[in-house]
Amino acid sequence: MVPDNLRAGVTKNTRFETVIPRAYLEMAEYYDTAIVPASVKSPDDKPNAEGSVKFATTWILAALRSFHFFSLAEAKEAAAQKLEELNNRPFQKRVCSRRSAYETEEKEFMLPLPEGPFEPAVWATAKVPNDYCVSDRINRYSVPFDLIGERVDIRITKNMVEVLFHGSRVAYHMRLPKAQRDPVVIPEHMPEAHRKYLSYTKDSFLSWAEPIGPYTLQTVRHFLMADKEPEQGYKYCASLMRATDRYGRTRIESACERVLSFSSVPTLRNIQTVLKNGQDKVPLNSGPQIPVSQAKRCHGITRSADAFRKGGINI
Known part of the structure; x- marks a missing residue:
């Protein structure tokens, strides 16, 4: 059976050019043969090939028209037997048969077939x-x-x-x-950056964060478990690894510690902000202590009800 993409034959055939579909031309090259299109409209050279096919098809179908087959294999076997009978049947106007004509006139010009059949593309x-x-x-x-x-x-x-x-x-x-x-x-x-991404796994990120410190490990675990799939957090973990190459492990651990001190949901943006501003270098709880007496008098913009009781507090 001829594939659908090979049925079209020649796309265009004029006196100036012949356009053959790529798949059809590929089949001809595979079998080491040439495609010679027939002339347009009513070609005299086309019936020589198609007439024989039509005659064989009509003869075989007519001979098997009264038979009943219950499988495709049976029909193929019967058609093959009738084809052998047709090939050995003598011509009406020549003293030979189709088989003997092939063996004496055409066989020596036949080329060997490739090892495997052509696969249409x-x-x-x-x-x-x-x-x-x-x-x-x-x-x-x-x-x-x-x-x-x-x-x-x-x-x-x-x-x-x-x-x-x-x-x-x-x-x-x-x-x-x-x-x-x-x-x-x-x-x-x-590219190199994408190739490196293939090596990322959940365990590799955890193994990288564990030696740095507990706060970095906690941050990486949050990145990997915040969404439905760990792969959704690979981008944040990889960015944190690149930040380690720039700022060092100590500063990364301090930045993660500071972010976790005021939020249970660390983000990469907060960590980068802490690193850029140098807040990771300032120890936690190291701000100046305000005396209690001043703390009571400093209310800022918002004041409680005590500020207005008995004339308020003199500032």
Whole structure:
């Protein structure tokens, strides 16, 4: 059976050019043959091939029209037997049969077939998006990240997804039959920063935070457990690791301690603010002590009822 993408035959055939579909041309190259289109309108050379096919089909179907088959295998076997009978049947105007004519006139010009049958492919063209993944309409597959914004050719078969750029293959993936949540990504296709992200796990972040101190460990645990999935907190943990490279472990531990002293929900923004302002360098509970006598007289803007009793307090 000829696949649907090969039924169209020649797209365009004029005296100036012949346009052949890519999948059809690929099949011809695979079998090391050439496609010679027939002339337009009423070609005299076309019936030579199609007439024989029509005659064989009509003869076999007419011979089997009274038979009943209960499986496709039985029908195929019967058709094959009738085809052998037709090939050995003598011509009416020649002293030979179709088989003997093939063996004496055509067989020596036949080329050996490839080891495997041709696998039809669907071709498509797409622009590589920012996530450097292309789609086969079921799953998404990675290409080298430096092709972002470029147009590539995608060759899709039953078991393979192949990506070509300017005629050269740049990516190759085994095609997945079922839809997957995550794209199929080859680490070599990713930039260095994205490649490092693949190595992140919940346990790796906890192992990194534990030697720094209990407050950093508590902060990292909050990042990993605040949402439904630990992966949602990977970004904050990674940013905290980068901040450690800049400020050092001691300052990170002090900043986490200060943020946790006034909030049970630490945020990366608060930690970065403490580090930028240097508040982590100031010990906790080290502010100047206000005498009790002055504390009673200093009410700020808001005053209680005592401030207005018996004329208030002289300030």
